[in-house]
Amino acid sequence: MTTPLLRLTGVSKSFLGTHALQDISLEVDAGKVLCLLGDNGAGKSTLIKIMSGFHKPTTGTVEINGEPVTFESPRDASDQGIATVHQFGGTFPLMGVGRCFFVGAEPTKGWGPFKLFDKKVAGDIAVREMQSLGITRVTDGNRLVGSLSGGERQALAIARAVYFGANVLILDEPTAALGVKEAAHVLRIIMQARAKGVAVILVTHNVRHAMMVGDHFAVLIRGQKADDFRKGERTREEITDLMAGGEAMADLEAELAQLQADA
């Protein structure tokens, strides 16, 4: 068994005495997709923020390739190859594709204080990298990001992360705001990133999407890991029930049936 790319051991996080996360242990391997499932408020966002360096865990350790690490800032995490792709892509609508792709890491030409931003190279690379993820409709590096579809924006953000050496890619609800076709596109891009050897952490509450691409699943409920299983070990109904809180769901169903009967 090889050491996992990213490992969390007994991670907890409290904010002002409230336990947002309790004793979470997770592993992600290169070239695999880990799906983090959970209802709203289950602690998914807090967990991502710990992995991407926005928060420090109250207790517990984070290891990369078996080495314990402490992230002081998001910059530390991205230096270690952990990239977060925010909901809606975290991109800039009024910037060109090339400009957006290289924000903070602009290629330059020339010398000394007169180094110029090489927009031609930036645009070409951005277009090339997006095409390698199967986005063929973007051919102009000056195209404004705001004119791209939701799926294309996700592709831009993912292409960017992979290009800048991300080996752990955290996707926060990448399909939430998308239509069926666009979502399918994003799932295809996830599989393409996986094929490139990237470890993907897909955060979602869409069980269907998760089951289509996931190799490994973890379900969070109220800040705790409720279940942890591999592909094919659970049915969709079992997962949905678990996410919604099992018994609570059964109670709700009974109550609704009662209301229906009364009407």
Added chain:
Amino acid sequence: MTTLPRTTAQKETAVAPPKQSESPLGQLRHRPEAGALIGTVSVFVFFAIFGGEKFLATGGAASWLNIAAELGIIAIPVGLLMIAGELDVSVGSVLAGSSMTLAIVSGYWGAPMIVGILCALGLGVLTGLLNGLIVTRTNVPSLVVTLATLSGLAGLTLGLSRVTTGTTSVPISPDPLSKALFGHLIAGQFEVAIFWWLGIAVCVTVLLQMMKYGNWIFAIGGDKESARATGIPVNRVKIALYVASGFGAALVGVIQTILYNGAQVANGQSFVFNSIIAVVIGGVLLTGGYGSVFGVVLGTLTFAIVNQGIYYTGWNSDWASLILGILILTAVLMNNTFRRLALSYKPRSAKKA
């Protein structure tokens, strides 16, 4: 990697892959500055018709170019700040403060001109630094912070001027060199400030469009958190922009003082809103993330033409503000439309064959 020389070569090679060849006018439709350009051209044509020959004569041109130059030197850095998502309304007091500093140091106390000029510009830089530090450290909205410095510095200028000189208006007799550099009237009509304005416009265009710092400014205005996550030193960039804005306002203070051979405490307050008007007419997004120096220059020209053009029409100049108000609203609506057009623009040929 085979990279071709930019601009012209780029356009020529673009013909090779399937790409529609649009007329330059059609291309312009997809540029968000299109609205600003239409605005400038329309007000020019409007006043050319109603203002007649006098508006078109050199005297007329000088009157609005002079206004535009002084406003433009302030509007460009204020525009940069707005692109980065921040406001600076303290420019009015910086202008007054730097004017008085120069007049008191070199006029009242009789120090060499260069000392006074450096003190005046230093005041602008310091105020900018203070604004920048407070805005980035406290997260108080920049409008409030700079309103505070606007008011505070105005009070300080008035108080200190009265304490040191006993008056609110100080004369100065600039030496020929500083007169030539800052306060000369070319052909007896055109302020030398026009060249300062154009020089600054060219430098800032290069910075914004062709250097990585420009990309940083756009990114900060577009999404501050994402920009920070990519490693851009957001706070340092903002502080630098406030310093630039303070410097611009102080430079205009120096120019006015030398041009008019004196300074008054109440100078410059009109620049507070006029700079924002010029920037907004110029198509800069008030909430940040979009804008261009070319747009700001056009916005400044539009403002100046309306501001001066009214005198050539023979109408009562009371109406100038009304025209300006209508203009601002029209310009902003038009800019929004053009921005939407630019955002919905998808090259047709890019569709899969």
